[in-house]
Amino acid sequence: MAHIWPIGGGKGGSGKSFLASSLGRLLAKAGKKTLLIDLDLGAANLHTMVDVPYPDKCFSDFVSRKINLLEDTVLATPFPHLFLISGAHDSLDIANLSYEKKIKTLKSIAKLKYEHIILDLGAGTAINTLDFFLASGNGIFVTTPEPTSIENVYRLMRAIYLRRIRHYFTTDEFKALEKKVKELLGDDYFNKPENIVAVVRKEFPEKFALIRKDFNSFHFKLILNQLRKQDSVELGSQICKIIKKHLGLHVDFAGNIAYDEHVHDAICQRVSFLDRYPHTRAANDLRELNRKMSNSFGEQLILNYL
Amino acid sequence: MEKDFTRLNYYEMLDIKPNATALEIRVAYNSALQMYQPDSLVSYSFFSQKERKEILARLEKAYFTLINEKEREIYNGELVRAGVLKSTEISPAAKGLVSIFEFNRQKDTPGMPKIHSSELKEKFSQNQRIREIISRQEIKGADLKEIRNELGVTIETIHQQTKIRLDYLHWVEDDKTEKLPAAVFLKGFIKSYLKCLCIEPADEISARYMNSLEHKN
């Protein structure tokens, strides 16, 4: 089964698409058959980053049943071993993808024959975004060192956390849980899902055991992008430490990517940054990141949808 | 998913081993402060003000307990009795000299609040309350604390900048005179404390503080 790498991060512009395309390029360059899927529906631009300016089919053709099989929406790119499912023509927003279509998509993704599948998820915490992030235990969070971006990535992490807990409850059970939490903790509890777990632990011990086992199997990663000279190199590991201590989520710090003006230049020229500026700090960081991640494939789990 | 922060023991809270040396405890406390202080980029949006306050209070308690040999022994005893620690895990060599000044290898760490002297000076010159306090003949620790609060500087920041131990700073501010170090040291502390807040003339005000202290005893 393919290694699935969902890439998310609460804030727009943090570099999700840039990282998705760069990691895709590096994996493909190493001879691994790699597929990029642009799920940032409504704001898709991954095709531009991998030099497929006029995609002639895309993900929405699968959703609208114009194309029956997901694998038939795959496009070749100018780079050997690198493929793309574009989101370009989607008038559809990811938030409006129906539940059935989402499940169908997830099942189809799981069956695709690639070594690596990278999902570019776009900003925000729409439920569909959360579910695609949870398509594997290897999700990658991207943030920049700015407080706004960090704030949003925390929000995304908490949303994913809550979404995963929700998964273990029926609608009625969850309502009961919500009520209980409200009773014990007051009204703004849902901003802090970690507090809910304390209640689950007490009131639903058998579910708590399952959830704990589940959470311990995750291998989420964090990438700090656009680091400038004056930023602290410790920031990423400190974020992971806070998340582990206070949210109980294991997120490995995967590395810093330097801020580099050339990224902008490469995107404007629509050429690959890695090919055009291979000897920059940021290109080194990307290669290092890729090397590290290739060594740490967690167990693949397509979570519970199959 | 692990234990709630509130259930961590002091060693877990500071991410150190039960046989950590005094130096390790300080370094750990310093790096924890960097993460949990109000202007820390890492935790700024993660906690509410109330939560942060509670965490900082817990960390401080942990630090003071572990850094004090007697209290640490008592605390270790509790952990052993509760079955959390084995007595063999606690090294008998957890002693060592505890210096008055903090040993802190890290230089100015990014993310640490910096004191901007021009800003402080301006606040200082405009704040009626502060002017009133420093014009008094008698100056106590509580007055220093009030000035610090008026200027909006945390005690941790003073601790970081002056490298004076936090417990000493607290004892000064709370007028725990029986715990304070010998006068020669104390006077130096008060001066650093005032300079750190850009309160002038530091020499003269610290002399008044020392006088007030003598009168009291």
Ligand SMILES: Nc1ncnc2c1ncn2[C@@H]1O[C@H](COP(=O)(O)OP(=O)(O)OP(=O)(O)O)[C@@H](O)[C@H]1O
């Ligand atoms: N390491 C970097 N150094 C310099 N600039 C960067 C870097 N990474 C990304 N950028 C810049 O940030 C811009 C946004 O990047 P990108 O489109 O990948 O963000 P995104 O997270 O996918 O945003 P969205 O959520 O809107 O899709 C890029 O156009 C590029 O100019």
Ligand SMILES: [Mg+2]
């Ligand atoms: Mg994007």
